[in-house]
Amino acid sequence: MSSSAPWLLGHLQLAAEATATVAFALSGVIEGARKRLDAVGICVVGGLAAFGGGTLRDVLMDRRPLFWVEHPGWLWGTLALCILAMLFMRSRHLEPTERAMQWPDAVGLGLFTASGTQIALDAGMPGIVAVLFGMVTAVFGGVLRDIVCNEIPRAFSDHRPYAICSFLGGWALVAAHTSHWPQWLAILLAAGLASGLRTAAILLDWRLPAWRAAAPRD
Amino acid sequence: MSSSAPWLLGHLQLAAEATATVAFALSGVIEGARKRLDAVGICVVGGLAAFGGGTLRDVLMDRRPLFWVEHPGWLWGTLALCILAMLFMRSRHLEPTERAMQWPDAVGLGLFTASGTQIALDAGMPGIVAVLFGMVTAVFGGVLRDIVCNEIPRAFSDHRPYAICSFLGGWALVAAHTSHWPQWLAILLAAGLASGLRTAAILLDWRLPAWRAAAPRD
Amino acid sequence: MSSSAPWLLGHLQLAAEATATVAFALSGVIEGARKRLDAVGICVVGGLAAFGGGTLRDVLMDRRPLFWVEHPGWLWGTLALCILAMLFMRSRHLEPTERAMQWPDAVGLGLFTASGTQIALDAGMPGIVAVLFGMVTAVFGGVLRDIVCNEIPRAFSDHRPYAICSFLGGWALVAAHTSHWPQWLAILLAAGLASGLRTAAILLDWRLPAWRAAAPRD
Numbered sequence: 001m002s003s004s005a006p007w008l009l010g011h012l013q014l015a016a017e018a019t020a021t022v023a024f025a026l027s028g029v030i031e032g033a034r035k036r037l038d039a040v041g042i043c044v045v046g047g048l049a050a051f052g053g054g055t056l057r058d059v060l061m062d063r064r065p066l067f068w069v070e071h072p073g074w075l076w077g078t079l080a081l082c083i084l085a086m087l088f089m090r091s092r093h094l095e096p097t098e099r100a101m102q103w104p105d106a107v108g109l110g111l112f113t114a115s116g117t118q119i120a121l122d123a124g125m126p127g128i129v130a131v132l133f134g135m136v137t138a139v140f141g142g143v144l145r146d147i148v149c150n151e152i153p154r155a156f157s158d159h160r161p162y163a164i165c166s167f168l169g170g171w172a173l174v175a176a177h178t179s180h181w182p183q184w185l186a187i188l189l190a191a192g193l194a195s196g197l198r199t200a201a202i203l204l205d206w207r208l209p210a211w212r213a214a215a216p217r218d
Numbered sequence: 219m220s221s222s223a224p225w226l227l228g229h230l231q232l233a234a235e236a237t238a239t240v241a242f243a244l245s246g247v248i249e250g251a252r253k254r255l256d257a258v259g260i261c262v263v264g265g266l267a268a269f270g271g272g273t274l275r276d277v278l279m280d281r282r283p284l285f286w287v288e289h290p291g292w293l294w295g296t297l298a299l300c301i302l303a304m305l306f307m308r309s310r311h312l313e314p315t316e317r318a319m320q321w322p323d324a325v326g327l328g329l330f331t332a333s334g335t336q337i338a339l340d341a342g343m344p345g346i347v348a349v350l351f352g353m354v355t356a357v358f359g360g361v362l363r364d365i366v367c368n369e370i371p372r373a374f375s376d377h378r379p380y381a382i383c384s385f386l387g388g389w390a391l392v393a394a395h396t397s398h399w400p401q402w403l404a405i406l407l408a409a410g411l412a413s414g415l416r417t418a419a420i421l422l423d424w425r426l427p428a429w430r431a432a433a434p435r436d
Numbered sequence: 437m438s439s440s441a442p443w444l445l446g447h448l449q450l451a452a453e454a455t456a457t458v459a460f461a462l463s464g465v466i467e468g469a470r471k472r473l474d475a476v477g478i479c480v481v482g483g484l485a486a487f488g489g490g491t492l493r494d495v496l497m498d499r500r501p502l503f504w505v506e507h508p509g510w511l512w513g514t515l516a517l518c519i520l521a522m523l524f525m526r527s528r529h530l531e532p533t534e535r536a537m538q539w540p541d542a543v544g545l546g547l548f549t550a551s552g553t554q555i556a557l558d559a560g561m562p563g564i565v566a567v568l569f570g571m572v573t574a575v576f577g578g579v580l581r582d583i584v585c586n587e588i589p590r591a592f593s594d595h596r597p598y599a600i601c602s603f604l605g606g607w608a609l610v611a612a613h614t615s616h617w618p619q620w621l622a623i624l625l626a627a628g629l630a631s632g633l634r635t636a637a638i639l640l641d642w643r644l645p646a647w648r649a650a651a652p653r654d
């Protein structure tokens with residue numbers, strides 16, 4: 001198993017990445033539709049939600065070429081997805097699509113956390129920095145999407161655990177890396193933990209504590 | 219002609235770039251005035267509208283030195299322009315100035331599209347990536363201006379063809395480049411197409427289709 | 437004195453930097469609390485306010501490693517500060533804390549202006565570019581904080597001198613650098629000028645002129 005597992009995981013990872021990218025891009029399309037953006041704006045916001053987090057990580061880490069420069073097929077796929085969504089999605093589809101996308105989005109949260117953290121560890125960065133880059137990869141696509149749509153980023157304001165799942169998954173990867181686990185196992189653990197926590201948070205309706213300090217204002 | 223054309227075009231291009239930069243900077247000044255920014259904010263937003271797109275492209279492509287680091291005279295010029303606009307522009311000037319600036323803005327859209335796309339092609343990037351960098355160059359100065367002014371970017375929400383003109387102009391350049399046209403002719407074609415489409419869109423009041431999916435919400 | 441002054445200044449500078457970073461981070465915590473962000477959002481906005489300006493400068497200048505990658509202890513300290521602030525700060529503390537933080541914030545404005553300008557001068561950049569990078573270092577942490585919190589950046593809209601103090605302090609450093617003053621003296625002059633102007637602006641309630649052009653709109 002130790003030799004075929006990485007190969008199998010490689011294929012599984014590609015499928016999971018495609019699924020997660022679809023979920024991230026559709027979150028941008030739905031947000032853009034709600035804000036009544038035009039067709040161009042919806043495609044831009046969809047692409048930003050899908051690729052913004054990894055791009056910001058690469059710019060901060062000074063890694064080139066960017067993922068979508070090296071693999072432009074993902075740009076074509078995302079563009080096609082956004083156009084198809086605009087052609088076939090109706091207003092009554094927005095809410096059910098958003099609910100359905102929670103699950104692949106949770107997969108993406110785990111996967112992008114693990115890949116971002118691993119890339120930073122490979123570059124020799126200390127644990128907290130690697131965890132931070134994992135969070136940037138997984139969460140900042142949605143943050144940029146919300147900033148362009150003129151909203152406070154949902155990941156910071158809806159009191160649902162999202163970035164915190166990425167944070168904990170990242171630390172799991174750092175711990176496994178420090179303990180010299182095989183890399184594929186460490187990634188699997190981290191992605192599974194982040195995705196699992198997010199899934200549990202949705203299913204069990206977990207909330208982040210509200211800060212009492214903010215209560216009496218506005 | 220084949221030898222003097224590039225020389226003449228070089229001078230024409232400089233004049234067109236200066237005109238376009240004035241239009242972009244003034245769009246920032248006007249937007250800042252509407253949002254009641256103070257003098258510092260207006261200069262920052264003017265500069266962001268003028269140089270933000272090219273700077274974002276250079277950061278994403280990891281090109282240095284940045285344009286305005288290499289040619290700081292453009293910073294001085296833009297600063298002087300913003301201060302002069304604040305001294306001499308009155309509230310009754312805002313709307314007529316904005317209307318008058320549509321035409322140099324259309325010139326800038328074409329020119330910055332062509333230069334951004336060409337730079338990416340020269341760096342060996344695939345077609346869709348080059349077109350994307352052309353759009354970033356031409357459109358994201360205005361996007362950053364609107365984000366700082368706490369508005370949904372106009373380029374994505376006013377249902378007027380803007381980024382799409384840049385998109386089509388960029389593809390024209392990629393096609394001409396692939397067909398081994400002389401570079402100055404390819405740039406002229408792309409800039410002319412993007413600027414021409416934008417001009418036609420203004421004159422003929424073209425609209426991007428609204429997306430019905432968004433209709434019943436909010 | 438000429439030999440011990442730099443050593444003493446080095447220690448004073450570290451203390452001043454820590455104080456200023458606390459003030460910047462707390463400005464993010466307070467803004468996040470007002471916007472009712474959750475605990476994760478408050479920590480992110482606190483960190484962005486503290487480190488965003490220097491990070492943006494380093495990305496624009498293509499300097500690596502980033503400050504907080506090289507010294508991750510500052511990340512831990514900021515995280516601890518944000519959590520402590522959330523545990524112990526109550527709503528009645530928000531306004532007094534914000535007022536108290538004006539003074540260390542003024543120290544930070546001067547210090548970050550001087551360090552950002554000096555770094556750009558060391559890289560051989562022309563005066564206006566160096567001054568601009570000093571302003572980015574000192575001011576854009578707060579700008580990013582306000583953008584994520586969906587506000588027009590306060591530095592551009594509250595008609596109080598803030599960025600302009602940084603601008604003038606930066607030029608003082610450029611002038612001293614050109615006159616071949618010892619570096620520590622030039623930095624002390626620039627930081628003192630920017631901090632002093634800001635302090636005077638608060639104490640004497642200085643205002644930036646409003647632009648009459650904007651008056652009749654909205």
